[in-house]
Amino acid sequence: MAQYILKRFLSMLVTLWLIVTVTFFLMHSIPGSPFDRDGKEASAAVVQNMMSFYHLDKPLGVQYLLYLKSLLTFDLGPSISHYPTTVNTMIDRGFPVSFQLGAAAILLAIAAGIALGTVAALKQNGIIDYIAMVLAVIGIAVPSFVIAPLLIKYVAVKWGLLPVASWGTWKHVVLPAFALSVGPIATIARLTRANLIEVLTQDYMETARSKGLSPARMIIKHALRNAVLPVVTLLGALLANVLTGSFVIEKIFAIPGMGKYFVDGINNRDYAVIMGTTVFYSALLIFMMFIVDIVYGFIDPRIKLHRKGA
Amino acid sequence: MNNDALLEVDNLHVSFSTYGGEVKAVRGVSLRLHRGETLAIVGESGCGKSVTARSIMRLLPKNNSRITEGSIRFNGRELTRLSEKQMRDVRGSDIAIIFQDAMTALNPTMMIGEQLMEGVIRHQRLSRTEARKRAVEMLQFVGIRDPELRLKQHLHQFSGGMRQRIMIAMAAICSPAVLIADEPTTALDVTIQAQILDLFRMLQRTTQASLIMITHDLGVVASIADRVNVMYAGQVVESAPVKELFRNPQHPYTRGLLDSIPRLDRPRGAKLDAIPGTPPDLFAPPKGCAFAARCPHAMEVCGLFPPDSVKLDGEHTVACWLQDARARTMPPQGPAQVETASASQG
Ligand SMILES: Nc1ncnc2c1ncn2[C@@H]1O[C@H](COP(=O)(O)OP(=O)(O)OP(=O)(O)O)[C@@H](O)[C@H]1O
Ligand code: SF4
Ligand SMILES: [Mg+2]
Numbered sequence: 001m002a003q004y005i006l007k008r009f010l011s012m013l014v015t016l017w018l019i020v021t022v023t024f025f026l027m028h029s030i031p032g033s034p035f036d037r038d039g040k041e042a043s044a045a046v047v048q049n050m051m052s053f054y055h056l057d058k059p060l061g062v063q064y065l066l067y068l069k070s071l072l073t074f075d076l077g078p079s080i081s082h083y084p085t086t087v088n089t090m091i092d093r094g095f096p097v098s099f100q101l102g103a104a105a106i107l108l109a110i111a112a113g114i115a116l117g118t119v120a121a122l123k124q125n126g127i128i129d130y131i132a133m134v135l136a137v138i139g140i141a142v143p144s145f146v147i148a149p150l151l152i153k154y155v156a157v158k159w160g161l162l163p164v165a166s167w168g169t170w171k172h173v174v175l176p177a178f179a180l181s182v183g184p185i186a187t188i189a190r191l192t193r194a195n196l197i198e199v200l201t202q203d204y205m206e207t208a209r210s211k212g213l214s215p216a217r218m219i220i221k222h223a224l225r226n227a228v229l230p231v232v233t234l235l236g237a238l239l240a241n242v243l244t245g246s247f248v249i250e251k252i253f254a255i256p257g258m259g260k261y262f263v264d265g266i267n268n269r270d271y272a273v274i275m276g277t278t279v280f281y282s283a284l285l286i287f288m289m290f291i292v293d294i295v296y297g298f299i300d301p302r303i304k305l306h307r308k309g310a
Numbered sequence: 311m312n313n314d315a316l317l318e319v320d321n322l323h324v325s326f327s328t329y330g331g332e333v334k335a336v337r338g339v340s341l342r343l344h345r346g347e348t349l350a351i352v353g354e355s356g357c358g359k360s361v362t363a364r365s366i367m368r369l370l371p372k373n374n375s376r377i378t379e380g381s382i383r384f385n386g387r388e389l390t391r392l393s394e395k396q397m398r399d400v401r402g403s404d405i406a407i408i409f410q411d412a413m414t415a416l417n418p419t420m421m422i423g424e425q426l427m428e429g430v431i432r433h434q435r436l437s438r439t440e441a442r443k444r445a446v447e448m449l450q451f452v453g454i455r456d457p458e459l460r461l462k463q464h465l466h467q468f469s470g471g472m473r474q475r476i477m478i479a480m481a482a483i484c485s486p487a488v489l490i491a492d493e494p495t496t497a498l499d500v501t502i503q504a505q506i507l508d509l510f511r512m513l514q515r516t517t518q519a520s521l522i523m524i525t526h527d528l529g530v531v532a533s534i535a536d537r538v539n540v541m542y543a544g545q546v547v548e549s550a551p552v553k554e555l556f557r558n559p560q561h562p563y564t565r566g567l568l569d570s571i572p573r574l575d576r577p578r579g580a581k582l583d584a585i586p587g588t589p590p591d592l593f594a595p596p597k598g599c600a601f602a603a604r605c606p607h608a609m610e611v612c613g614l615f616p617p618d619s620v621k622l623d624g625e626h627t628v629a630c631w632l633q634d635a636r637a638r639t640m641p642p643q644g645p646a647q648v649e650t651a652s653a654s655q656g
Contacts, residue, residue, distance in 0.1 A: 202414065203409065203411065203414040203415045204414065204415055204416055204417040204418070206369060206409075206415070207409060207415045207416065207417075207480075208417070209369060209401070210367060210369055210401055210402060210406065210407045211401060211402035211406075211428065211429045211432070211480070212398045212399060212400070212401035212402035212403055212429070212432055212433060213398075213402075213428065213432060214398065217428070217432075221420070221424075221428070222417055222420065225419055225420070226417070226418070226419055229419065299419075300419060301418075301419060301464040301466070302418060302419070302464070302466055
């Protein structure tokens with residue numbers, strides 16, 4: 001077990017290094033520099049100073065090594081477009097907001113997805129099942145950036161039910177979290193439904209019935225756990241989905257999270273911000289997948305981590 | 311004797327509706343089970359043993375199966391008329407079932423202890439502590455060492471024989487009056503089979519439970535049963551005390567079964583598939599004797615009318631036209647009659 005965790009941890013580091021390297025060189029291969037702004041041309045001397053301050057005048061290989069070196073001390077460097085704010089500060093400010101949004105979206109996706117899938121499976125081929133699954137297909141097919149403006153237009157503006165375009169209370173979380181979680185809700189609901197239908201035909205369900213258990217206990221204690229287990233393996237992908245989706249959603253809802261900094265960073269070709277947010281989110285995602293893996297090993301007794309690692 | 315039967319099934323008919331039509335899986339089964347007695351049910355695959363067992367506990371799938379006729383009385387109470395909710399109080403508490411394959415019949419992600427305890431908690435309203443104590447006792451009783459530790463383990467941590475022991479402990483934990491074991495040893499190898507049969511005997515000695523032992527294996531029958539019901543195509547064709555049945559089998563099908571045992575080398579583990587031919591189609595069962603197409607003694611009447619169940623001395627009953635006084639005077643039958651019989655089935 002310990003050996004497995006160590007091995008997974010090392011491979012995490014290697015993955016992260018690969019992501020850093022690829023992102024670094026891809027980003028620098030895009031034409032243009034942080035200092036050509038349309039209209040206001042900075043003087044050649046100023047640009048020269050700036051370039052040397054950010055090491056942009058050095059050969060690419062040297063820049064890369066310098067970046068890796070600062071990464072080792074968890075220093076993501078100063079922003080280019082918002083000097084003297086550092087990328088670390090941006091993350092400090094933006095991430096708690098993004099985290100609230102992401103966590104709300106994921107919790108909502110898990111709760112609503114499992115509930116919807118369970119109801120659909122129990123009423124298999126009934127009208128509720130049919131409606132739920134049509135909704136699920138729509139939820140998977142329609143991207144969140146289409147749903148978000150619709151939510152704003154109707155729920156917020158027309159019916160005035162919830163506030164938008166600011167941040168602070170839980171009311172501000174509802175709409176963007178919902179927009180973000182529609183796809184994941186649909187995916188989880190479909191998976192839960194399919195698994196539960198399968199589980200209900202298993203022999204151990206008949207055994208449970210032969211013991212005189214009530215249908216409620218049979219479903220909650222015997223069926224759901226087995227049906228929901230595979231959903232855990234989906235959480236890694238789900239997280240990636242929510243993280244990337246949140247960039248767009250934050251922009252649409254004008255939420256002051258990481259997404260805003262990232263999108264601005266791209267527009268300004270702010271290398272430090274692009275690199276910093278990418279590295280940060282990659283590390284977060286890789287780490288979460290690692291956690292999901294370990295947790296799965298604990299909740300599914302059939303999976304033996306140490307065997308996989310040996 | 312019939313009056314003090316603990317479980318009485320009379321003229322039970324069970325059908326399944328399928329895409330192919332209605333399967334008449336059980337067609338007039340009657341059985342009696344007395345207190346402390348072991349009744350074996352034997353017969354080829356598909357003859358309706360499991361359907362009979364599940365009907366008694368009303369475990370058949372609600373959406374496509376139906377008890378079309380007959381009665382099931384437990385302690386004088388008519389089970390076929392109980393609501394699903396009332397039936398839940400009977401299941402596991404008065405009547406419990408042990409399935410063939412404990413590997414699939416137990417929940418893979420739930421701790422063994424949890425699965426053992428939930429029955430007693432449900433039926434006897436025990437606290438978790440009391441239930442755990444009871445579960446430990448049961449595991450000890452069925453011969454599992456370190457029960458405290460084992461309670462916290464999962465299915466995959468046990469061997470095949472151990473799993474079946476757990477299954478038995480689980481079924482017996484509420485001290486049900488009737489235990490139904492549906493081929494409990496079929497999935498196990500021979501030495502383990504013998505141990506499990508010993509366990510059943512010990513269980514019965516200590517709890518006085520009645521046992522319905524469903525099996526393919528006449529060796530199992532000989533070693534554990536008091537009485538035997540031989541089933542064929544959804545019907546009981548012969549019923550007798552075990553010694554009587556082995557000594558004096560009357561139904562041609564029973565004789566075929568007994569003849570198919572390799573006697574000296576492998577008395578146990580003999581499979582009941584040595585009679586030539588296949589059982590009839592249960593979508594359209596023959597109107598006469600169901601065994602006629604395979605019976606070496608078939609007569610014209612066999613293909614036309616179903617034989618009545620005839621009571622011989624004591625507890626021995628047989629459903630065969632050979633028992634009719636008129637048949638005894640007929641000359642020995644040849645294979646030609648077999649064709650007549652199958653032809654008359656249409
Ligand atoms: N759920 C079902 N739907 C349709 N037909 C069924 C169903 N369950 C059983 N049957 C039919 O009922 C008949 C009797 O089956 P049953 O399982 O009782 O046989 P069995 O005597 O237990 O055989 P085996 O020794 O193979 O376990 C079979 O012909 C089977 O096809
Ligand atoms: S009734 Fe006829 S066909 Fe059936 S078992 Fe008896 S002799 Fe054979
Ligand atoms: Mg069976």
